[in-house]
Each structure stands twice: as C-alpha cells, then as structure tokens.
C-alpha cells in the first residue's frame with residue numbers, strides 16, 4: 507500500500523484486544539493497512555486476550571505497563587487502538603504510557619479527511635470529525651475551527667457570563683455542526699432531485715459496491731472507456747484505501763442501443779465508525795436505489811472472505827437489502843493458476859484489466875437488468891414510417907425485411923416499448 511503524497515512517516519505501536527472473535531487477526535491486519543494509508547509505520551503490535559475492555563484503561567493494568575516498556579524500547583510516541591475508545595480510556599492510556607493515543611475511529615476519519623476532494627465529501631467528513639470530538643473535549647483544549655467551513659470565527663464569539671471554556675468550545679462545535687449540516691442538506695437535496703430525474707427516465711441503475719481497494723473504480727473506468735456516453739469521464743482509481751469518497755454515475759450505451767446507469771461509490775471497511783456512516787448516509791445509500799448490485803471482491807487478497815463478510819454487514823447497516831447481486835472475484839490475473847474469465851451463475855472470476863472479462867460482466871449484467879425485455883416481431887404499415895425510425899433509434903433491431911404489407915422487424919423491446927407497439931405485434 508502506498509500513497510503519492512510525500513509526508514513524514516510516523517512510527518506507531520498497534521494495540522488490540524482479542525476477545526475470541528474470529529475476525530480479530532484480520533482486523534489487526536486491516537488496522538495496519540489503515541495505519542499505513544495514514545502515513546504511519548507499524549513498529550510493534552501489542553495484543554491482550556480479554557473478554558471485554560477494561561472500562562478505565564482498555565487493556566488490563568499490567569499490560570499498560572508492558573505497553574509503556576514496548577514504546578520506550580522502540581522509541582515510539584504514538585499508539586493506534588483497534589477499537590473506538592472512550593475519552594477516559596484514551597486519557598488513562600496516555601497518562602500510563604506517555605504516548606498519544608489514536609483510536610480506530612479517529613484513524614479512519616483522518617484518512618477520509620485526507621482523501622476528500624469534493625465539497626460534499628469534505629462536509630461529510632467534517633461533520634463526522636466534529637461529532638467525534640464533541641464528547642472528547644477537554645478543559646485544556648484550544649479549539650481551532652477551520653474558517654473555511656463557516657460557522658467558526660467571527661460569527662460566533664459570544665460567551666455567556668460564567669460559561670466555562672469547555673462549554674464555550676462545546677457550543678462552538680455544536681454551532682459549526684449545524685451550519686455544516688445545513689449546507690450538506692442543500693447538496694443532498696440537489697442530488698436527490700437528480701436521482702429522481704434519472705428514475706423518471708426509466709433507465710436501470712447498476713451499483714458497484716464492495717470492500718475498499720477491490721477494483722470498483724477500475725471496473726467502472728474499463729466499462730466507461732468502452733461504452734461510456736462520454737468516454738473521457740473516468741473516475742479516480744488508485745492502489746490506496748478509500749481512493750473514492752463520492753458517488754459517480756455514468757451512462758453506458760451498449761452497441762445494440764440498450765443503456766443503463768452504472769455508479770461507483772465509497773468502499774467499505776470493517777467497523778466503519780457510526781458517525782461516519784451517518785454523515786455519509788446519502789453517499790452510501792446510492793446502492794439502495796439500484797436495480798442490481800455488483801459486489802467487487804479482491805480475489806488476490808488472502809482475506810477476501812472476511813472482506814465479503816464486511817461488505818454484507820455494511821450493506822445491512824446502511825439498510826440495503828433485497829436487491830439482486832452479482833459477485834465479481836476480481837484481480838484473477840494476480841492469482842496463480844486461476845482460470846478467467848469464468849462464470850458460475852451469478853459469480854464471475856475475472857480481471858478488471860481484461861477485455862474478455864468486461865464482456866462477460868456486461869453479458870451478465872444484461873441478463874439481469876434486461877430480463878423483462880420482450881423479444882418479438884412487429885409489422886409496421888408503410889404509412890407509419892416514423893415508427894420504423896423510432897425503433898431503429900431506440901430499440902434493438904435484429905432483422906428488418908420489407909414485405910407487401912409493411913416493414914417486418916424482429917426486435918427486443920423494453921416493457922414500455924412493448925406496450926406502445928402492442929398492436930403491431932405478429933406473435
């Protein structure tokens with residue numbers, strides 16, 4: 507995992523509680539990946555088997571002393587914890603070790619913040635960050651709110667008589683959250699209008715979903731280059747966690763004039779922070795509007811099964827259910843002796859970088875979303891010439907013959923077209 511931005515690498519010690527959960531080992535690997543995505547280098551990993559976290563110190567007391575020793579020997583000043591910690595747990599570990607503590611939630615928020623490019627993504631991350639800060643404010647903190655986000659600075663400086671600095675800070679943050687939420691609501695309303703327009707067009711929506719870095723954006727770009735209405739409108743793809751933080755929708759026109767909308771969106775990771783899920787609800791919920799989900803899996807990653815479980819959990823957390831799904835075992839080119847492209851029912855093994863693979867994907871998508879299309883033969887009288895040109899432009903015409911009685915056309919129609927042309931059907 508690498509990142510193009512050149513910034514100093516921070517050495518860290520990872521800590522995690524093993525509560526006998528099957529996914530623990532994978533979560534610690536995931537945590538290490540998240541840390542390296544955030545310019546951190548893992549010096550040591552310290553874990554403890556405990557049924558539940560110590561409410562005051564997360565680890566047991568003896569383990570904190572051991573951790574302090576590990577930090578000292580490795581000369582590391584920062585700890586990254588695998589769980590979301592309470593404010594007092596953070597404070598107590600910091601006091602017990604002399605190092606700074608960042609929990610899993612703060613780490614993910616930091617990565618999202620560094621990746622956010624659009625106004626929408628930036629707003630969503632800022633709201634989640636401020637909400638995370640709110641219960642963690644300390645008396646000693648000097649709050650510096652980002653002037654760009656509005657709400658801070660001059661517009662909010664009043665301080666009630668007797669109000670402590672902590673209360674002032676809390677009010678400042680609450681005020682800023684409400685200002686940001688208002689702006690977010692406006693952008694979301696615009697997006698909702700656009701989505702409603704798309705639905706009205708009666709065109710099918712297909713959404714790429716899955717674990718971060720699985721290859722969703724690469725598949726999107728592969729299909730846009732071949733079938734995109736605008737073939738230059740590519741999305742950002744990169745070997746990094748959370749390369750994509752917004753939803754992009756592209757219209758794909760297939761050679762036989764069928765078309766559909768494809769959307770690419772933010773990837774998943776296990777234990778996505780609640781604040782983040784709430785703030786990104788609109789972006790994540792794009793999948794909820796889809797007619798078909800395409801789950802992209804990094805088949806070259808030894809932990810791909812855990813990643814699929816994470817995807818399932820995240821989908822139910824964001825309320826996406828009951829939508830038909832195709833599963834893609836992607837990056838098959840990186841696996842030894844794996845045959846691709848290959849299809850077994852709704853499971854495809856393929857490589858996003860291979861044309862034959864994209865053909866197989868399109869054929870599979872097509873079967874799903876055009877299943878309600880009607881194959882029929884029409885006889886269009888000669889005095890209805892405009893219907894022939896309408897069909898030539900908007901439907902899939904397989905064969906066209908001129909007969910004594912009119913133009914005979916073998917076609918595939920959408921349900922709406924089938925309704926309109928009912929009276930001309932020969933079968």
Ligand SMILES: Nc1nc2c(ncn2[C@@H]2O[C@H](COP(=O)(O)OP(=O)(O)OP(=O)(O)O)[C@@H](O)[C@H]2O)c(=O)[nH]1
Nearest residue numbers: 718719720721722723724744745748749750773858
């Ligand atoms: N070899 C190989 N590399 C691939 C394939 N698909 C994607 N990649 C690479 O995997 C990395 C991640 O791809 P993206 O398309 O950005 O992944 P994503 O799922 O959109 O990731 P996020 O936006 O972070 O959630 C990039 O470096 C791609 O070039 C594949 O089939 N084969």
Ligand SMILES: [Mg+2]
Nearest residue numbers: 722723749750
């Ligand atoms: Mg992406």
